[in-house]
Amino acid sequence: MKLLKTLKNKYLITTIAFLVWMVFFDHNNLLLHLQYRNELNDLNKSKKYYQGQIDKTKKEVELMQSNPKWMEKVAREQYLMKRDNEDVYLIKEK
Numbered sequence: 001m002k003l004l005k006t007l008k009n010k011y012l013i014t015t016i017a018f019l020v021w022m023v024f025f026d027h028n029n030l031l032l033h034l035q036y037r038n039e040l041n042d043l044n045k046s047k048k049y050y051q052g053q054i055d056k057t058k059k060e061v062e063l064m065q066s067n068p069k070w071m072e073k074v075a076r077e078q079y080l081m082k083r084d085n086e087d088v089y090l091i092k093e094k
Contacts, residue, residue, distance in 0.1 A: 023030045029060065063070040075081040082088045 060074070064074060080088055080090075
């Protein structure tokens with residue numbers, strides 16, 4: 001009998017209806033918030049990765065500007081450049 005009386009309480013019914021509406025049906029519902037939080041975490045991870053790549057590239061640029069031997073090494077390894085009297089052989093690994 002007490003349970004039936006509690007379920008007929010208009011404030012309890014209104015609160016439950018409001019919570020159900022906010023969790024499932026509202027434009028800013030809980031499910032969207034969880035999805036946005038996951039997307040934000042993924043974007044922060046991407047940001048850290050790209051920031052690391054930027055820092056790495058800046059260091060390489062500084063090395064190339066200050067050290068001609070490093071510039072030659074990068075040119076030979078990454079861009080397959082060679083001197084006039086050399087031959088370059090590429091070996092592909094499986």
